[in-house]
Amino acid sequence: MQELTDFWNTVVQVWTQGFLGIDISRILTAVGILTVAILLRGLFTKIVVTRLRALVRRSETSIDDHALDALEGPLRLVPVVIGIFFALESLELDGLALTVGVNFERSLIAFVIFWSLFRLVDPLSFLLHRLDKIVTTIMIEWLVKVIKGLFIFLGAATILEIWGIQVGPILAGLGLFGVAVALGAQDMFKNMISGILIIAEKRFGRNDWIKVDGIVEGTVESIGFRSTRIRRFDKAPVHVPNSFLSDNAVTNFSKMTNRRIYWKIGVEYHTTAEQLRRIVKEIGDYLSDSPEFESNPSRATTLIHVDSFNDSSIDIMLYCFTKTTNWGEWMVIKENLALKVKEIVEGAGTGFAFPTTTIHLEGFPGKDVKAEGLGIEDPQSV
Known part of the structure; x- marks a missing residue:
C-alpha cells in the first residue's frame, strides 16, 4: 500500500511541477484556451466582417468596402491574440517566463496594428491621387511604396524595442555601412535619382511611345527605382537604366497633338x-x-x-x-x-513625273555614226 502512495505522490509531483515549473493543469488550460480561440477565429471574423459590411453598404463611396477587404486578414488574427493573452494569464507566469510571454503578446499586438496600416495604404491611396495635377501617377505609386516601406520599418522597430533591442545604434551602424555601400553603388543611386527626375519632369508615363536615338524605341510599361521597362514593337521587353533616359534626348510620340x-x-x-x-x-x-x-x-x-x-x-x-x-x-x-x-x-490632264534622261547625238558630215551602246542603227534619225 505504501508503494501505491509513493507512486501517487510522484504523479502529483510531476503534475504540479510540469514544464519549467508550470502546473500541467495550467498548461492544458492554456492550450485549451488557445485551441478554442483558433477554432472560433473563422466564426469571429465572419460575424465581425458581416456586421461591418452591413454598415459600410450604407455609405455611398466604395472606399470603406475596399478598406474592409484589406483589414479582413488582420481581423482574423485578433481572436488568436486574445486567446494568447488569456492563455498566458492562465499560466500565471513569473520571472523571465513572464517577461518573454508579455513581450510576445505585445509583439503580436504591434504586428496586427502595423499590418493593418500596411494593408490600408492601397485602399486609401486615393487621397494621394488628388495630387495628380502636381505629380504624376507613377510618382504617386512610388509614394505608396515608400509609405508601405515606412510602416514595415516602424513595425519592425517597434517590435525590436519591445524586446529591448535599441534601434538607434543599429541605424548608426547601418549609416556607416550605407556610406561604404554607396561608394560601390553609385550607379544604382544615380539611376534612382534619374527615375525621380523623369517622373517629376513628366518626360513620359506608362503606355507612352518613346524613342531614344541609339538606345531604344517602344512603349513604356513601367518605371522602376533603377530601370524602366520598355516593350519594343517586336514585342521584346528592354530594361533601360533610368540614367540613359534622363541624360539623353527622349522623343515622346504619345504627346503629339497631331x-x-x-x-x-x-x-x-x-x-x-x-x-x-x-x-x-x-x-x-x-x-x-x-x-x-x-x-x-x-x-x-x-x-x-x-x-x-x-x-x-x-x-x-x-x-x-x-x-x-x-x-x-x-x-x-x-x-x-x-x-x-x-x-x-x-x-487636271497631267501626270506624275519620274526620273528621265534625254541624250542628243549629232553625226559628223560625211561619216557614219553608230551608237552601238544605245542600239541605234540609223544615226541620221537621231
Missing part, C-alpha cells in the same frame, strides 16, 4: 501654270473640307505650294497635319489622301 504628312509631289514638266494652280487649289479644298485634317492655323500649319523645279519634275510641297495621332487611323487617312491626289493630278 500627326504630320509631308510630301513632295512631282508632276511632269509639260504641266501648264493653269494645271499647277488647279492641282494646288483642289488639294487645298480637299484638306479644308475633310474633318480628318487640322484646319485651325493656331494648332497646325497647312501648306500646299509649287515648291521647286527638280531635275525631272516640277515639285509641289504638301505639308499638313491630321487630327488623330493614332498610327493606324493616320495610315488610312494618308492612303485616302494619296488616292485623292492621284485623282486630282490625272483630272
Whole structure:
C-alpha cells in the first residue's frame, strides 16, 4: 500500500511541477484556451466582417468596402491574440517566463496594428491621387511604396524595442555601412535619382511611345527605382537604366497633338501654270473640307505650294497635319489622301513625273555614226 502512495505522490509531483515549473493543469488550460480561440477565429471574423459590411453598404463611396477587404486578414488574427493573452494569464507566469510571454503578446499586438496600416495604404491611396495635377501617377505609386516601406520599418522597430533591442545604434551602424555601400553603388543611386527626375519632369508615363536615338524605341510599361521597362514593337521587353533616359534626348510620340504628312509631289514638266494652280487649289479644298485634317492655323500649319523645279519634275510641297495621332487611323487617312491626289493630278490632264534622261547625238558630215551602246542603227534619225 505504501508503494501505491509513493507512486501517487510522484504523479502529483510531476503534475504540479510540469514544464519549467508550470502546473500541467495550467498548461492544458492554456492550450485549451488557445485551441478554442483558433477554432472560433473563422466564426469571429465572419460575424465581425458581416456586421461591418452591413454598415459600410450604407455609405455611398466604395472606399470603406475596399478598406474592409484589406483589414479582413488582420481581423482574423485578433481572436488568436486574445486567446494568447488569456492563455498566458492562465499560466500565471513569473520571472523571465513572464517577461518573454508579455513581450510576445505585445509583439503580436504591434504586428496586427502595423499590418493593418500596411494593408490600408492601397485602399486609401486615393487621397494621394488628388495630387495628380502636381505629380504624376507613377510618382504617386512610388509614394505608396515608400509609405508601405515606412510602416514595415516602424513595425519592425517597434517590435525590436519591445524586446529591448535599441534601434538607434543599429541605424548608426547601418549609416556607416550605407556610406561604404554607396561608394560601390553609385550607379544604382544615380539611376534612382534619374527615375525621380523623369517622373517629376513628366518626360513620359506608362503606355507612352518613346524613342531614344541609339538606345531604344517602344512603349513604356513601367518605371522602376533603377530601370524602366520598355516593350519594343517586336514585342521584346528592354530594361533601360533610368540614367540613359534622363541624360539623353527622349522623343515622346504619345504627346503629339497631331500627326504630320509631308510630301513632295512631282508632276511632269509639260504641266501648264493653269494645271499647277488647279492641282494646288483642289488639294487645298480637299484638306479644308475633310474633318480628318487640322484646319485651325493656331494648332497646325497647312501648306500646299509649287515648291521647286527638280531635275525631272516640277515639285509641289504638301505639308499638313491630321487630327488623330493614332498610327493606324493616320495610315488610312494618308492612303485616302494619296488616292485623292492621284485623282486630282490625272483630272487636271497631267501626270506624275519620274526620273528621265534625254541624250542628243549629232553625226559628223560625211561619216557614219553608230551608237552601238544605245542600239541605234540609223544615226541620221537621231
